[in-house]
Amino acid sequence: MSLWGQFGLQEGTSILMVEVHGLYDYAMFILVLIFSFVGYVMLKMLVSKMSTRVCLENQWLEVVWTIAPFGLLLALGLPSIKLLYLMDEVNLPEASVKAVGHQWYWSYEYSDSLGSQYSYDSYMISDSLIDGGYYRLLEVDNRCIVPSLLQMRGLVTSDDVIHSWAIPSSSVKVDGVPGRINQVGLCFIYSGVFYGQCSELCGVNHSYMPVCVEAVSTKVFLNWIFENHGKDVNNSGVVDSANGFSLRGFLMGVFKKIVKVLKMLGSLYVMWFYYVIYYGLYVPAKFAVFGGCDLIQWTLKSCLAIAEWMWWFLFSPVDASIFAFGYFVGKVSSGLWFVVSSPVTAVIWLAKGVWKGVCAIVWFPLTAFEAWFDSMSSFTDNDTKNLVVWHIYRNTKEFVWALMERYKD
Ligand SMILES: [Cu+2]
Known part of the structure; x- marks a missing residue:
């Protein structure tokens, strides 16, 4: 905030x-x-001294x-x-929350998990009840609970007049229009409590219907959904699996556990080999090859040779000059000898060089444009994005698994 x-x-x-x-x-x-x-x-x-007053066109x-x-x-x-x-992109949401605007409070519904029809109202906490710990005009009695690092969908509508559900810190602002549903993608990258206010003039108490979102981890969100499921109208989807003991069920459970442990051990074994080969062989080899050892050596050698020649030149300039002349003549003659003795190779080599140069000249504007476009198309570095995507992927898997676990049969 x-x-x-x-x-x-x-x-x-x-x-x-x-x-x-x-x-x-x-x-x-x-x-x-x-x-x-x-x-x-x-x-x-x-x-200015008006020195360019005679400039008529340029x-x-x-x-x-x-x-x-x-x-x-x-x-x-x-x-x-x-x-x-x-x-406007909602992507592939795993869960939905429906925010309904009323004069003058918000209410939230969670009804897309099987059998869940959980909903509650969210009123602002009035000044007299605030004792230091809360923010005035922003805190509510029941916050909107969303998972962090999980793609979620917010559905916004209204019961009476136009309201607007807004959380500035996550660039969310959606109008709640009676008779219509607007949707917005919600994906918080960390847990916390985030505040916003109704952003469409909706009546006298427009200032007193804050939006307060509490982003929690996927695990907490799942527990929260499951705990609150049975409480409301419809709990037909809840399967009570804990009634009665059967030997078959018990054996199946043990078998599943064993398979799970074996799977884990197998993947650990594979991972061990992967990391040994990757960090023990691949990375060092790559470093040795691409690390520029040769380049550094060559540069040092050349610098040393030039320094040596200059030293020589200081003491006996004639000898040094003759040597340098001989060296260049040798280089040129060996080049000529290469052209004369193997003309085909020389021509291919030359053509390759020319082609590369032409390509570079032709592609340079395109490459430059692409680089420029890339640089302005995203302001987050790739590491951050990869990290977020990885976490969302993991949480999605966890979320879907937990739901499947609960709703199987
Ligand atoms: Cu409002």
């Missing part, structure tokens, strides 16, 4: 908000460049001052448009 004296945006609690933060910094960087350039030009005009200048702003606008607009579209 925002604090007193805060300048920038709130710290991002979803990858999208981290990206928005990146976009903000990136746009600010470009704006500062533009402002300083324009400021410099204006200052320059103030102290085609290239016009080309530049047309193309450059176009490029800048593109650089500002494209990443922004990309993020706008990504904000």
